[in-house]
Amino acid sequence: MTATDDDRRSVEALRREGLIEPHEAHEATHDGSGRVLLSFAPAGRDVRVPPGVSVFDAASWNGIAIDSTCGGHGTCRKCKVQLTSGTSPITRHDVRTFSQTELADGWRLACLVKATRDLALTVPPLVTRPKASTVGVGRQVILRPNVQKRYVELDEPSLSDQRTDYERLTGALDDLDVRPDLHALRRLPTVLRASDFKVTAVVVDEDLIDVEPGDTTGRRFAVAFDLGTTTVVATLLDLDTGTPVAVASMLNRQQPFGGDVITRISATMMDPAALGRLQELAQSTLRDLVLEVCAEGGVQAGEVYEVALGGNATMTALLLGIDPEPLGVAPFIQSSADWPVLLGSDLGLGEAVHPRARAYVFPALGAYVGGDIVAGMLASGIDRDKRVRLFIDVGTNCEIVATDGERIVATAAPAGPAFEGGAIRCGMRAAEGAVEVVKLSDDDVTLGVIGDVDPVGICGSGLVDAVAELARVGLLDATGRFIPQEEAAARHTGLVDRLTAMGEERVFILHRPSPDAEPSECVYLSQRDVRELQFAKAAISTGWTLLLEELGVEAREVQQVLLAGSFGSYLSPASAIRVGLVPKLSVLRIVSAGNVAGEGAKMALLSARERAGAQALLTEVTYVELSDRPDFNDRFVDLLAFPS
């Protein structure tokens, strides 16, 4: 037989029927636009997802459960759906699962259907209702952990059944296809024979990492890390129930090398030994946290089979032993956006976790929009929402994400250290004694102080509050200048004595330890402090202004602003609006999102599908470099003033 018109016809038929995916549908370069519509019946849910994601993932992301025991690897053949509109290529797994008639009727395995065009599909009723857990910013996550266990009772080998131990075990794993890990192959002969061939297989992703005597299926744990520049948080998760078992946090032990990423990068540039030292300090921080949560939770090291970690690009590089210098100097280049499958030992966790525990490190969108932000985007469901939203992680480096419900854009704005208390005369971190809330009445000042002690300084949220309140009562004008003393005296009899001068500079006294204390002994806000805050908030508002322009959206159209990070969570929405740090919206639209990086790490452990969603963000989100834009400085100057 020669290749003839028959072949030609069939190729064209295939294309027409969508059974060969068209050229452009493969590994499409997602620019965030051109989402496809999936209509799920009988749930009656329409969801829009980036082209190329699996129908199974799209359903999971939207809380629509489809039967599955393998978690979406194409091996259990349970995730049956029927396409009622649109087609999808028939895979070999489909051929093995469905009859010809069923295939022709549109039946497919959901985990193998790529949403490359609009589809309508029917999901059969669930055979088993999967567990779910609420994580992140109110996200309902269907539990599909990457760590799976299967208890099996195997036939003992004989001369007429000489299958290898590995074949014997995998032959009994009817819904999982696995690859062996040397560690498991080492343990197999011994464990099988010590436990009468009744064992539990431990599978992470598709790797058989261990085999345990007896039935240990109820014991599956993982640790989620939020690796912050300042604080590191570890959460021990029970993967069987989806609940946190124990949480611990400590200061990042790299602190002695500097309080922010730039000083730590500088340390590595000055001393060749610093990188190794910083790596070891990060590792020991993580290791000790794992030991702490495991001790608290009554969990053995060998029961922690996976960890996930969200950190900014510099923290991630230092942890992995990668020279961070290119991150710190223009043009700000990462070694890699994404990471291969790592082991706990690659993160220095050594014997604190299972020897073959896997480590998932969140990928980054850029040198200054790191894995912590990708984790935060996952936790906040930024890509699963039709609303116009802003996500702002306020800090020395401020990461901003904007979406119009279709496209997602992100950038980083150099806000400087003001929010961390840096470059502020009485600035301090959010620790005991820090003023975190400031309220002004016509004649008095009410302060909220961390630890309810005498105030010793002012932290970021107090700074924003103070400036916002001073602007509200008119002691600061729209340009950020303290009004003249005479004018203040005329209008603010009760506050005017707090407005005074220290040398050349005017200051506002927030707290006077004793009636006759000198201004320098007080907690105060100086004119220069106000300027620092203006610079910081202008950087941020320039960021979101340009991102919203990129999307063609007006600031007033924003339906929600998520304030992320430890600082963002404490910020007063009203004050943030007043100083112009966020768009002028109803305060109800400004939401504290909490520690979203840690929540994202938890989600990645609870659901391999959610993890796939985080990975999809890498192609879905467009990174916008602000320092490259000719209009940046103009906007910045415009936005220094407070909004009217």
Place this chain on the structure above:
Amino acid sequence: MTATDDDRRSVEALRREGLIEPHEAHEATHDGSGRVLLSFAPAGRDVRVPPGVSVFDAASWNGIAIDSTCGGHGTCRKCKVQLTSGTSPITRHDVRTFSQTELADGWRLACLVKATRDLALTVPPLVTRPKASTVGVGRQVILRPNVQKRYVELDEPSLSDQRTDYERLTGALDDLDVRPDLHALRRLPTVLRASDFKVTAVVVDEDLIDVEPGDTTGRRFAVAFDLGTTTVVATLLDLDTGTPVAVASMLNRQQPFGGDVITRISATMMDPAALGRLQELAQSTLRDLVLEVCAEGGVQAGEVYEVALGGNATMTALLLGIDPEPLGVAPFIQSSADWPVLLGSDLGLGEAVHPRARAYVFPALGAYVGGDIVAGMLASGIDRDKRVRLFIDVGTNCEIVATDGERIVATAAPAGPAFEGGAIRCGMRAAEGAVEVVKLSDDDVTLGVIGDVDPVGICGSGLVDAVAELARVGLLDATGRFIPQEEAAARHTGLVDRLTAMGEERVFILHRPSPDAEPSECVYLSQRDVRELQFAKAAISTGWTLLLEELGVEAREVQQVLLAGSFGSYLSPASAIRVGLVPKLSVLRIVSAGNVAGEGAKMALLSARERAGAQALLTEVTYVELSDRPDFNDRFVDLLAFPS
């Protein structure tokens, strides 16, 4: 649109056209039968291969070169062939490579065409002629090493080109799709910036394992190991030219734990610490051999990117730290037949090779047909030949493979220690002073002695020679008994004084150190020694007899017998025929194959396609357990006698 007749029609059309592979063609359970025929034009070669192998591999295995730079990973899109008879599914890589017209004309990428049915195809003329090397038993291997290097000169990053270092590098690797290894990601930022972004990427399989400053493409090395129970051989290969650079061998340092696999397995059963010790001894043997060949070849440790190793199942288990006990006791079970991708460090090579060097360990067909035999099958091309062939690796455990040119069957026969000199009165290993050749004339004995010194004992090949010669001259009868003294005196005047008695037992003196030496001071062959040899050769001949029966082939139809292993290579074909160790054929059909395990390991390093061929043997070869067969003992007794 609803799934309708259109869909149904297209599914059926797909099947008809072969564009959806039929059910049974997927992951076919190869039983060695049902090979498919591939006809290559213009070479005019017809080859038969097991179903499921790629056309690219099938061509490579048969010395037919098809253009490719990626080596068969589906990424370079150069291995274009045109199907002139038969069809193959269109893959997405095909869609990206060919026009619609070309696809309809049968053009496909050869590495993605699975030979699931008979095909005829045309291979375009080569653009570049690939290098080839002669390895194994006269095998011509097209060089397609798993280790690839690419020199690239990259644009430096800028604010308008903020691609990560990894994206920048991989963007320049136009014919390879790679995955990152953490080691490479650690090195990237530093190496790129230290070498003006002119670097060489080191890719093993699909893993980017390193990046080196400047152009190092000419330096690619690997080490092939033959890990024998007695002797370990290492060959340093230049992967660029396919030539061996240096060879070294040493005794396996596990020797103090016993001379054969059973004693070493016993050692681990008696002492829990022995496994660790044996593992370390094997590792140190390999490590020191690598250091030796690298020193001799002028090659740095970091330039050895891959190793391959063939060893029997016990040696492999001990090297990998796997309890060998189940290998040593019925029903003889391995932990696993096959191994995941390992690192040099998993073999204890540590700093003797590149830190991320990959290690390929040959898979095994059974506890007693190990990776050394699979390597030997590869080296001898046992599956690439239409002839009826036997492959016999003679040793304490004797591995036998038989093929009729279509099916391949294998077994192990417990020959006992006779061939290693064990259980033989004057037996010794093939070392200095060992009688290795024996010739009898009517009245004298001529001995070949290793090292041309006075004989001190007799090794395996000498034993076979001696028995064969004594049978030939009639001093041993067909049942293996020395003929009566009077009868000998009547017929063999020159030899009769050598036939004497030691206590109860009759012996034949091979060498008398002095005219008046006592028999016990001589090198002799005893009646019991003859019996030992008879048991050994009967075990072997029972093995191949049953295998040939399995194939339905008569012994006289065998066209070639390959004698493998260090002992087999020294065996006299005439003597082997005489004692019945091999079928009665022309001596020209009995071929010494040499160190085929080591040759197979070299082939696996020189060609990823050949390695795929070794893996294919796992499913292609049927293992036959002899100890389970009711007819084994009958045959064994029948075959104790010498052939007439």
